[in-house]
Amino acid sequence: MTIRVREAPDRRVEPPAPDVVGRGPWELAWRRLRADKVAMGSLVVIVLMVLVAVFAPVFAHVTGHPPNMQYHREGLTPDGLPRPPNSTFVLGTDDLGRDILVRIAYGARISLGVGVLATMLTVVVGVVLGLLAGFLRGVVDLVIARLIDVVLSIPFLLVAIALVSVSGPGLTITILVIGMFSWASMARIVRGQVLFLREREFVEAARSLGASDLRIMFVDVLPNVLAPVIVYTTLLIPVVIIVQATLSFLGLGLPAPAADWGGMISEAQNYYTVAWWFVLFPSLALLITTIAFNLLGDGVRDAVDPRIGRLVRPR
Amino acid sequence: MRTWGGRRAALVGVCGLVLMTAACGSSGGGGSSGSANENASRGGTLNMLGAGDVDYMDPNISYYSVGYLALRLWSRQLFTFPAVSGQTTTAVPDLATQVPTTGNGGISKDGMTYTITIRQGAMWNTTPARQVTAADVVRGVKRTCNPAQPFGGTPDFATLIQGYQTFCDGFAKVAQTPSAIAGYIDKTPLPGVVAQGDTTVVFHLNHPATYFVDMLTLPAFSPAPVEVLKYLPASQALGQHEVSDGPYQVTTWTPTKEIVFTRNAAWKASTDPIRKAYVDKVVVNETVSQDSIQQQLQTGTASADMGFDQAPPPSQLPGLIAKKDKNLNLGETASSNPYLVFNTVSPNNRGALGDVRVRQALEYALNRSDMDQVLGGQTVNPPLTHILPPDISGSTDFNLYPTDQAKAKQMLAAAGYPHGMTLKFLYRNASEGSSKVFQTVQQQLSNIGVKVVGVPSPDADFYTKYLQVPSAARSGVWDLSLAGWGADWYGDAALSFFAPLFSGPPSYPPLGSNYGFYDSPKTNQLIQQASTATDQSKSGALWNQADHQVMQDAAIFPITNPQQASYHASQVHNAIYIPAFQNFDPANVWLSPGTNGG
Amino acid sequence: MSDPLLVADHVTKTFTARRRASRGGSQVVRAVDDVSLAIEPGETLGLVGETGCGKSTLARCVARLYPLTGGTVRFDGHDISTLSGRRLRPFRREMQVIFQDPYGSLNPRRRVGSIIGDGLAIHHVADGSARREQVQHLMEVVGLNPEHYNRFPADFSGGQRQRIGIARALALRPKLIICDEPVSALDVSIQAQVINLLLDLQSDFRLTYLFITHDLSVVRHVSSRIAVMYLGRIVETGTVDELFANSRHPYTRALLSAVPPADPDAADSREPVVLPGDLPSSVNPPSGCPFHPRCPRRQADCELAMPPLDPVYDDGPDHLTACLHPLRAGEDLSGATSDGAA
Ligand SMILES: Nc1ncnc2c1ncn2[C@@H]1O[C@H](COP(=O)(O)OP(=O)(O)OP(=O)(O)O)[C@@H](O)[C@H]1O
Numbered sequence A: 001m002t003i004r005v006r007e008a009p010d011r012r013v014e015p016p017a018p019d020v021v022g023r024g025p026w027e028l029a030w031r032r033l034r035a036d037k038v039a040m041g042s043l044v045v046i047v048l049m050v051l052v053a054v055f056a057p058v059f060a061h062v063t064g065h066p067p068n069m070q071y072h073r074e075g076l077t078p079d080g081l082p083r084p085p086n087s088t089f090v091l092g093t094d095d096l097g098r099d100i101l102v103r104i105a106y107g108a109r110i111s112l113g114v115g116v117l118a119t120m121l122t123v124v125v126g127v128v129l130g131l132l133a134g135f136l137r138g139v140v141d142l143v144i145a146r147l148i149d150v151v152l153s154i155p156f157l158l159v160a161i162a163l164v165s166v167s168g169p170g171l172t173i174t175i176l177v178i179g180m181f182s183w184a185s186m187a188r189i190v191r192g193q194v195l196f197l198r199e200r201e202f203v204e205a206a207r208s209l210g211a212s213d214l215r216i217m218f219v220d221v222l223p224n225v226l227a228p229v230i231v232y233t234t235l236l237i238p239v240v241i242i243v244q245a246t247l248s249f250l251g252l253g254l255p256a257p258a259a260d261w262g263g264m265i266s267e268a269q270n271y272y273t274v275a276w277w278f279v280l281f282p283s284l285a286l287l288i289t290t291i292a293f294n295l296l297g298d299g300v301r302d303a304v305d306p307r308i309g310r311l312v313r314p315r
Numbered sequence B: 001m002r003t004w005g006g007r008r009a010a011l012v013g014v015c016g017l018v019l020m021t022a023a024c025g026s027s028g029g030g031g032s033s034g035s036a037n038e039n040a041s042r043g044g045t046l047n048m049l050g051a052g053d054v055d056y057m058d059p060n061i062s063y064y065s066v067g068y069l070a071l072r073l074w075s076r077q078l079f080t081f082p083a084v085s086g087q088t089t090t091a092v093p094d095l096a097t098q099v100p101t102t103g104n105g106g107i108s109k110d111g112m113t114y115t116i117t118i119r120q121g122a123m124w125n126t127t128p129a130r131q132v133t134a135a136d137v138v139r140g141v142k143r144t145c146n147p148a149q150p151f152g153g154t155p156d157f158a159t160l161i162q163g164y165q166t167f168c169d170g171f172a173k174v175a176q177t178p179s180a181i182a183g184y185i186d187k188t189p190l191p192g193v194v195a196q197g198d199t200t201v202v203f204h205l206n207h208p209a210t211y212f213v214d215m216l217t218l219p220a221f222s223p224a225p226v227e228v229l230k231y232l233p234a235s236q237a238l239g240q241h242e243v244s245d246g247p248y249q250v251t252t253w254t255p256t257k258e259i260v261f262t263r264n265a266a267w268k269a270s271t272d273p274i275r276k277a278y279v280d281k282v283v284v285n286e287t288v289s290q291d292s293i294q295q296q297l298q299t300g301t302a303s304a305d306m307g308f309d310q311a312p313p314p315s316q317l318p319g320l321i322a323k324k325d326k327n328l329n330l331g332e333t334a335s336s337n338p339y340l341v342f343n344t345v346s347p348n349n350r351g352a353l354g355d356v357r358v359r360q361a362l363e364y365a366l367n368r369s370d371m372d373q374v375l376g377g378q379t380v381n382p383p384l385t386h387i388l389p390p391d392i393s394g395s396t397d398f399n400l401y402p403t404d405q406a407k408a409k410q411m412l413a414a415a416g417y418p419h420g421m422t423l424k425f426l427y428r429n430a431s432e433g434s435s436k437v438f439q440t441v442q443q444q445l446s447n448i449g450v451k452v453v454g455v456p457s458p459d460a461d462f463y464t465k466y467l468q469v470p471s472a473a474r475s476g477v478w479d480l481s482l483a484g485w486g487a488d489w490y491g492d493a494a495l496s497f498f499a500p501l502f503s504g505p506p507s508y509p510p511l512g513s514n515y516g517f518y519d520s521p522k523t524n525q526l527i528q529q530a531s532t533a534t535d536q537s538k539s540g541a542l543w544n545q546a547d548h549q550v551m552q553d554a555a556i557f558p559i560t561n562p563q564q565a566s567y568h569a570s571q572v573h574n575a576i577y578i579p580a581f582q583n584f585d586p587a588n589v590w591l592s593p594g595t596n597g598g
Numbered sequence C: 001m002s003d004p005l006l007v008a009d010h011v012t013k014t015f016t017a018r019r020r021a022s023r024g025g026s027q028v029v030r031a032v033d034d035v036s037l038a039i040e041p042g043e044t045l046g047l048v049g050e051t052g053c054g055k056s057t058l059a060r061c062v063a064r065l066y067p068l069t070g071g072t073v074r075f076d077g078h079d080i081s082t083l084s085g086r087r088l089r090p091f092r093r094e095m096q097v098i099f100q101d102p103y104g105s106l107n108p109r110r111r112v113g114s115i116i117g118d119g120l121a122i123h124h125v126a127d128g129s130a131r132r133e134q135v136q137h138l139m140e141v142v143g144l145n146p147e148h149y150n151r152f153p154a155d156f157s158g159g160q161r162q163r164i165g166i167a168r169a170l171a172l173r174p175k176l177i178i179c180d181e182p183v184s185a186l187d188v189s190i191q192a193q194v195i196n197l198l199l200d201l202q203s204d205f206r207l208t209y210l211f212i213t214h215d216l217s218v219v220r221h222v223s224s225r226i227a228v229m230y231l232g233r234i235v236e237t238g239t240v241d242e243l244f245a246n247s248r249h250p251y252t253r254a255l256l257s258a259v260p261p262a263d264p265d266a267a268d269s270r271e272p273v274v275l276p277g278d279l280p281s282s283v284n285p286p287s288g289c290p291f292h293p294r295c296p297r298r299q300a301d302c303e304l305a306m307p308p309l310d311p312v313y314d315d316g317p318d319h320l321t322a323c324l325h326p327l328r329a330g331e332d333l334s335g336a337t338s339d340g341a342a
């Protein structure tokens, strides 16, 4: 082999690429996602659900039925049974003569709101602790890893029920309890990724530039764990929505008369033989939303990084 | 009457459980009792399905309706309620030869002495069979306050029967052994209950009590043969060796699993006007779930005839009512459940609820029919507009506060609250019924500018942390809440509503159940007069006045007198619902020939 | 001669490697063992040696990416061996590293502009559009299209990526750049371009290089002096010409024999010497001279004493050799003397 050196300085510019702005990994992922029909369908459903939640008051306005208004004449039989879907109450009424359509719309606010807020809490706590443990190692890692093990070994629903019954039901406590238990899986995933990333040369490069640990963690390492975090997050939202609905179903949801899906399904239990619409529509809303999030999550996983296909599913 | 509270809480707890589901009772088909009894077929096995056991297999101690249901088969009382449609809350003679009156000399002129004669030929199934005697009645009454397991309802008559309190105070100090208990019963006289000769028993009361005959329907006053003294009262051993004077006897009892009753050879139909005893055998299976019981009763297998301790599941009640199932019965409970309590000592809103005008305004603002509707409709929850349910003597139908929200608003303004107020509503959020009533009240009161905020409570805390804790009421933890009440006996039973609920300080929690701390000298006086009246019509009128007075003072907002749902299989005939044990009378049903096996 | 820019003094770095097989037992790897060297301002010191001999570890030690096990590192007269965090940061500006792997050393999730400008941001040199301008200028300097500022590393070829790495190292105008095998991962056709770029930059920006490679033909063209490393130790140092003409250490001689001559037509075509055996493990280094198990000239005393790094024969103070039986000028590894001088 021969190396020809001392040639004329090579400052040749590479042939210009068609785009000036590079297609980053996120954009590529987005392109892959856009090609995924199932995921895009799910995304449309989710966006619609979000619109329903945001514009819940419009439903109340158009129907003229506030979410908590009881219609004892038009909305209930003399024996107090719900009325089936009709021109006044498109999806029928519940056991207090309230409009199920309007309540589902308002319920979407709670389901999605709790889903998003509790998931955000989970993500923030899980990512920060996972980053710290994986990056700093040592005692910090030891403590956080133990904590993760402990939290993962706790039977979540039982403890959640116990905590909520002690503190009394409410939105904040529901979010806190869910966040308190879901962060561990997230932290474990992030920690694993960071353990591997911290040995990469670009981390060393940043350090040689004089970057602090904090900067390296959040500027250099964090963007590289976002892919699994995003996938896990999309899959976590439906789990959180179900947990919130379960707590509500068990009477640990929002105090009456707030409308939320789990609570509506719980109220409908006693009427399933006589009022199918009462149990069906809130259940459908819950089912469609969670399925949409799950399918989107699968799509995002495939789009973002096929390698993390074996990622544990949120429990 | 100091321990009303504890006992009532238990009773309300039971009804409350029903309330937390769909409603306390249901509506629909009406009785199926129409079958002509001339065609009645004898024989067969009556299979009763349940999910639980009797409280005690001991007539003098049992206090729950499911215990009373089993006792109907093998234990007789001096007086009881007959399985005759329309008369199921009218006491008639059972062991007694007649209902005592002043006219027939059974009640003394002063109304304080009751002389009752026991039928000749009513026999215990001892070997040889033996006549039921007056001494047996005395022994039975004495057993009610035994130290091992006293009867829970003794406060109903502790100060009524002469010397009973003293007798019981002494009994409480006796060792909890069969011999010590037998010794005390044999040697210690009870001046208020005396045997005169073999079959005449005389009760001496401290004051007249027109309700006394109705009270004697309580199984606690059943006679007790000398044999039972060999065992501890209410013990399992006793339950497995009971001596019977009814048409059936307890053949085997496996607690929480099964009870088998077979015919009692010593019983003679001629001495028992109450029990027709058509079936040969009664088997109670206590290991079936509520849903499964209903399913079996509806499919009509020969091994499932009627329920034992379980009503139809609330989830299925609306369906059964909707299709007007003829095997469903909705029966009287003579209770007020739920009712809305006003916390008259709440400091909130400058003590607004202490002002009768505010409470009256709320009575006008609330719409009872809407509440009854959401509780399951007026078939299951007929409106109750006053204190006493219709089957209690002294009850008349009146409504002081027909819904009128405009008037309510005016009254509120006149009382100094033109801009309304905020009230805290304590309710059990796990109870569907409570939650529905809360939400309905919230909507109704918002119309007159009163904001209602919920104070949700777990079932377990509702009484123990809130209603029975005086400081919770006095510090204004709640302004409005829901409670329920049922009578211990039927007929002349107004006392068992007014004394524990509305009699001023003696009825305050934790001992009493006057959760709103209602205290009115006028009411207290009426209660005193009514409970010591000598004449039923007089006492009835006084109770009615007391009812008006309490409603005038707007102490509570009654909502409904709920109906109890019971279901039986199609092969069961002459199923008559008896309020005292909240089920069909098993001693009077008969089975279609061919489906009476199993 | 001016003061050296960088002085490494008895630098030692050991790793504790835990083996899963032997439970609890940990092995100490002496990756760098008692290394002393100095780099003068403006020069290029070439560091050569086989794979695994500790070149990268030494580079990371002097760049203070690893804590030292022993010895000191002085930069521009300051002892930086025990500094950390904030106190080290001013020196980080002055001393940059170009890494071997153009894939692993660029954060795949950051845009090129942000990678190159990272140092400017960390040291608050320039912000916003000023930073962008500087970065784009740097891109031009290293031969990248400045319009590709917003692209991701994945959009670039290996050579281009190494240019990105060079631009990043250049951004803070450091005095010293440590090039850890900057071209060994590149296509042969690209290597020369990158090396020429580095040479141009050196003269344009008055840079000092520590240039690590196992490729002697490269080192000969870029370096003014060479240090040869074997099993964590420096076995010989000297100027390029001195070493290529007159290497003393048998290991150096063996390495050089593998290099194709600069002038293919020259008659001086020595047979490449093939060393027997592999590089010994630095966990259990051989006793005495670490090279002795593979040395064709080994004698009995080689197993006993560690030879010091000193001038041998009539060498000047710049040419140091750690060998008990160094080669004489013209002496062949086989023992024969081509020039007759014995
Ligand atoms: N972090 C580490 N932990 C344990 N051992 C290490 C570590 N880094 C390097 N080593 C060991 O130290 C020795 C020197 O490694 P180093 O990477 O410095 O060699 P090198 O000369 O740069 O090799 P190459 O030419 O392959 O880059 C090797 O035996 C290596 O296995």
Ligand SMILES: [Mg+2]
Binding pocket: C055, C056, C057, C100, C180, C181
């Ligand atoms: Mg290396």
